[in-house]
Amino acid sequence: MLHIRFNLNGKDVDADIHEGTRAIDLLRDTFELTGTKESCGQGECGSCTILLDDEAIHSCLLLAAQMEGCRVVTIEGLEKEGELDALQQAFLDAGAIQCGYCTPGMIMAAKGLLLHNPAPTAEEIRDAMAGNLCRCTGYKKIGEAVSLAADRQRN
Amino acid sequence: MTGEFTSIGKRVPRSDGRQKATGAFRYMTDIPREDRLYGALVHPRCSHALVDGIDVSGALACPGVVRVVTAKDVPGLNRHGLIWKDQPVFCDRVVRYSGDTLADVIAVTPEIALRAAALVRVSLSPLPEVLTPEEALAQGAPAIHDGGNLAAEYSFAKGDVADAFSRSDVIVEETFLTPYQEHAYLETEGGAARPLPGGGVEIWEGCQNGIRAARDLALILNVPEERVIVHSHPLGGGFGGKDDLTLQGILAVCAHACGKPVQIDFSREESFLVSPKRMPMKIRMKMGATWEGKLLAISVHLLGTCGAYACYGPAIMSLALEHACGFYLFPHVEVAGELGYTNNSLVSAFRGFGNVQVNFAVESMMDMVAEKLGMDPVAFRRMNALRPGVRTSYGYLTSPSVYADGVLGKLEETELWRDRESFRQSAPKPWLKRGVGMAACFQGVGLGNHCFPDSARARVDLREDGTFLIAFSNEDMGQGNVTTLQMMAAESLKVPLSRIEAVCGISGQVPESGATTASKTTYLTGKAVLGATEKLLAAAGKALGCGRDDLVLDDGGANGRPWSEIYALLPPGERSWEGSSEFQYVEERYDFGVHYVYAYLSQVAGVEVNTLTGEVRVLKTEMIPASGRVINPLGFEGQCEGGAVMGMGYALHEDFSVPGNPRGITRNFQTYLIPTMADMPDIAVTAMEESEVTGPFGASGIGESVAVTGSAAIMNGVFDAVGIRIRELPCSRETLLREINGNNKKTER
Ligand code: FES
Numbered sequence: 045m046l047h048i049r050f051n052l053n054g055k056d057v058d059a060d061i062h063e064g065t066r067a068i069d070l071l072r073d074t075f076e077l078t079g080t081k082e083s084c085g086q087g088e089c090g091s092c093t094i095l096l097d098d099e100a101i102h103s104c105l106l107l108a109a110q111m112e113g114c115r116v117v118t119i120e121g122l123e124k125e126g127e128l129d130a131l132q133q134a135f136l137d138a139g140a141i142q143c144g145y146c147t148p149g150m151i152m153a154a155k156g157l158l159l160h161n162p163a164p165t166a167e168e169i170r171d172a173m174a175g176n177l178c179r180c181t182g183y184k185k186i187g188e189a190v191s192l193a194a195d196r197q198r199n
Numbered sequence: 200m201t202g203e204f205t206s207i208g209k210r211v212p213r214s215d216g217r218q219k220a221t222g223a224f225r226y227m228t229d230i231p232r233e234d235r236l237y238g239a240l241v242h243p244r245c246s247h248a249l250v251d252g253i254d255v256s257g258a259l260a261c262p263g264v265v266r267v268v269t270a271k272d273v274p275g276l277n278r279h280g281l282i283w284k285d286q287p288v289f290c291d292r293v294v295r296y297s298g299d300t301l302a303d304v305i306a307v308t309p310e311i312a313l314r315a316a317a318l319v320r321v322s323l324s325p326l327p328e329v330l331t332p333e334e335a336l337a338q339g340a341p342a343i344h345d346g347g348n349l350a351a352e353y354s355f356a357k358g359d360v361a362d363a364f365s366r367s368d369v370i371v372e373e374t375f376l377t378p379y380q381e382h383a384y385l386e387t388e389g390g391a392a393r394p395l396p397g398g399g400v401e402i403w404e405g406c407q408n409g410i411r412a413a414r415d416l417a418l419i420l421n422v423p424e425e426r427v428i429v430h431s432h433p434l435g436g437g438f439g440g441k442d443d444l445t446l447q448g449i450l451a452v453c454a455h456a457c458g459k460p461v462q463i464d465f466s467r468e469e470s471f472l473v474s475p476k477r478m479p480m481k482i483r484m485k486m487g488a489t490w491e492g493k494l495l496a497i498s499v500h501l502l503g504t505c506g507a508y509a510c511y512g513p514a515i516m517s518l519a520l521e522h523a524c525g526f527y528l529f530p531h532v533e534v535a536g537e538l539g540y541t542n543n544s545l546v547s548a549f550r551g552f553g554n555v556q557v558n559f560a561v562e563s564m565m566d567m568v569a570e571k572l573g574m575d576p577v578a579f580r581r582m583n584a585l586r587p588g589v590r591t592s593y594g595y596l597t598s599p600s601v602y603a604d605g606v607l608g609k610l611e612e613t614e615l616w617r618d619r620e621s622f623r624q625s626a627p628k629p630w631l632k633r634g635v636g637m638a639a640c641f642q643g644v645g646l647g648n649h650c651f652p653d654s655a656r657a658r659v660d661l662r663e664d665g666t667f668l669i670a671f672s673n674e675d676m677g678q679g680n681v682t683t684l685q686m687m688a689a690e691s692l693k694v695p696l697s698r699i700e701a702v703c704g705i706s707g708q709v710p711e712s713g714a715t716t717a718s719k720t721t722y723l724t725g726k727a728v729l730g731a732t733e734k735l736l737a738a739a740g741k742a743l744g745c746g747r748d749d750l751v752l753d754d755g756g757a758n759g760r761p762w763s764e765i766y767a768l769l770p771p772g773e774r775s776w777e778g779s780s781e782f783q784y785v786e787e788r789y790d791f792g793v794h795y796v797y798a799y800l801s802q803v804a805g806v807e808v809n810t811l812t813g814e815v816r817v818l819k820t821e822m823i824p825a826s827g828r829v830i831n832p833l834g835f836e837g838q839c840e841g842g843a844v845m846g847m848g849y850a851l852h853e854d855f856s857v858p859g860n861p862r863g864i865t866r867n868f869q870t871y872l873i874p875t876m877a878d879m880p881d882i883a884v885t886a887m888e889e890s891e892v893t894g895p896f897g898a899s900g901i902g903e904s905v906a907v908t909g910s911a912a913i914m915n916g917v918f919d920a921v922g923i924r925i926r927e928l929p930c931s932r933e934t935l936l937r938e939i940n941g942n943n944k945k946t947e948r
Pocket residue numbers: 081082083084085086087088089090091092093102103104105
């Protein structure tokens with residue numbers, strides 16, 4: 045058993061974990077933050093993407109222990125006082141959501157991108173998000189949503 | 200165009216979108232885990248064997264293991280299946296594919312269950328494996344089921360095909376092969392069941408037909424239907440792959456056996472192993488035409504497999520034969536299809552089922568015949584396309600809303616098609632060759648008249664606060680049917696969309712509106728919703744002392760009275776109404792099923808072939824769907840774009856590999872490559888919004904046709920680019936490179 049402390053969606057939290065506990069399981073099972081999805085468990089789909097100290101990362105490949113002392117943001121942490129994050133609003137407006145199972149991971153991957161590059165080109169969006177699979181949308185509206193959010197954030 | 204409407208035709212963000220964007224949306228696999236047990240399944244290590252015995256003692260000895268459930272624990276019928284009940288919930292006598300389930304180890308944590316599952320000892324006597332339909336249908340093949348290996352065969356003939364071929368000036372004869380395709384929905388199968396006090400179960404697992412699942416589960420548990428409650432909505436993707444029971448039977452039996460809630464979640468690997476795929480097909484096709492470009496005859500033979508159990512296999516073969524002539528008119532026809540059981544992956548419904556495979560063949564052939572004739576491929580198609588009021592190649596009349604020529608005409612106007620010469624010339628490097636290809640299809644809306652009656656019911660309730668609830672069974676797997684049906688209800692009542700709440704996917708609590716499949720929810724359940732709202736409007740008219748026709752609807756009410764007041768005026772029994780709808784069927788009956796209503800679509804693709812690596816990229820594609828009036832353009836485009844990319848994956852990369860070893864080598868997304876954002880072409884969608892005269896607000900269905908034409912359009916584009924005809928999907932780099940190297944002259948176009 046290990047005891048870890050970290051900041052989760054703006055709140056300091058702590059948890060008792062096994063050495064082998066994956067970050068995704070701690071988030072989903074213990075903290076009941078089920079917005080983070082598991083679709084492959086092997087780092088191949090991006091559904092489980094979260095931010096770890098502002099870097100988009102696959103929480104299925106991350107050990108819970110690695111969150112010690114870090115700032116962790118999940119999809120649930122983006123909405124501020126009932127106001128959607130620009131990316132969430134843009135995904136909605138652009139029609140970038142269908143079944144929605146990839147959506148949290150997509151939005152977190154895009155968040156990671158925009159934190160480092162507030163004005164990405166279409167090309168940069170593609171490159172940054174090519175590790176996130178979506179089986180429903182064909183990606184076009186997802187790319188448009190990220191551009192739209194970036195534009196709205198700048199203006 | 201949208202002027203007359205208040206809701207329809209507006210670009211409306213889906214009603215569940217906000218919850219999905221914030222992570223608050225709960226899928227069946229997200230429901231908090233209170234006091235529950237976890238199951239891990241035991242699958243066989245081979246694909247055809249007799250089960251001699253299952254020794255569970257090792258697993259039971261593990262601390263934390265509660266029980267091991269096997270076929271012996273099934274209280275009722277240990278069989279289920281969409282068409283025939285031939286698939287066991289738990290294998291009893293025979294293993295027929297490597298995704299069969301022998302046992303479920305139930306433990307207090309998923310980890311313990313998984314570790315203990317490895318300790319279950321299964322004694323199997325291997326039987327000869329039958330891996331392809333050719334082997335299965337050969338003389339003396341080992342029988343997979345008591346009745347033999349032929350699951351279904353259908354045929355149709357008209358006219359004198361031999362004579363017509365002898366009179367043809369041009370004949371093309373080819374064989375095409377299509378692969379297994381995995382649905383690859385991002386939410387893998389999973390969920391939970393709890394025993395109900397007094398018998399039966401309540402179950403949570405995403406599924407495309409929860410009410411039918413409840414019926415099957417009642418038989419499996421041997422309890423009355425009302426003792427099974429199925430929560431089947433929402434789904435994280437389905438595409439046909441969650442039409443049949445997936446884990447529900449196992450969950451129900453386990454919850455019943457343990458007397459406690461049980462949860463099972465599939466890993467990606469287990470999902471790939473167990474779940475059904477798109478039917479692989481071998482298609483032999485021969486077409487004959489005159490020099491003038493008139494089609495004279497077609498002969499088609501299809502060979503497919505449904506895998507170890509029938510699943511939707513017979514319906515897929517039926518649909519494939521129905522669509523085997525495309526929407527073209529052949530005076531002389533012979534078509535036949537055979538479906539064999541094998542010990543390979545299961546095969547069941549998958550977006551565009553049956554049509555996807557044959558469209559690749561028909562639309563490749565149409566290009567090949569046009570080329571031999573020296574005709575423009577679109578002009579040749581238009582000359583032979585179905586028209587309103589004309590009987591199909593099989594001799595039946597469809598709904599008069601026929602847009603075969605329409606989608607071809609519109610395709611000719613697309614920039615990519617008009618300027619295809621400049622697209623060809625635009626390749627930036629000498630080893631990159633560009634070409635433009637096209638294809639078109641029709642797609643039956645609904646299940647057709649083959650195996651099931653196809654009807655829907657829906658309900659509308661007026662509530663005290665003047666808002667409305669619509670209820671139907673069709674689950675939303677992402678395609679957006681809930682929003683679409685809300686929009687239709689809002690339109691018919693002329694109230695804002697926000698006043699319409701919807702409930703679906705809970706058996707026993709909503710009217711049955713059939714499987715959420717076959718492009719039919721907008722059309723069929725849409726009509727049922729409108730039937731219900733019309734009855735409510737008639738009742739409101741009566742309550743307000745006028746007829747339905749004199750009812751003036753405005754933003755929040757009728758005849759100046761808000762709906763909350765009308766609620767009070769209506770007798771309690773008249774605030775809730777049910778509507779129903781049925782498909783119209785053609786008069787003629789065939790061996791296989793046919794439809795009355797079809798959606799039409801054409802697609803043009805601009806491709807680039809790298810002649811050094813064999814890589815094909817789709818740079819641009821444009822789709823022209825004609826599926827009647829578009830209810831929500833945002834959702835409609837999403838269907839088209841998603842279908843275009845799924846079709847591209849099928850054409851270029853997706854090949855669920857089951858060679859020799861039926862367990863297959865495809866286990867996860869490392870080896871099963873679905874398109875990513877990096878592969879995405881520039882996609883344009885131009886809907887032809889001519890009305891489907893029989894549809895609600897003139898709509899039909901869009902879900903499937905969008906995934907049908909991709910492979911032929913892209914392969915026709917590859918031919919245009921490098922002069923190589925691809926007959927086997929997916930178009931692998933290796934094959935293409937081999938052909939390019941063996942065929943260097945042709946690349947110098
Ligand atoms: S679940 Fe983590 S990358 Fe797929």
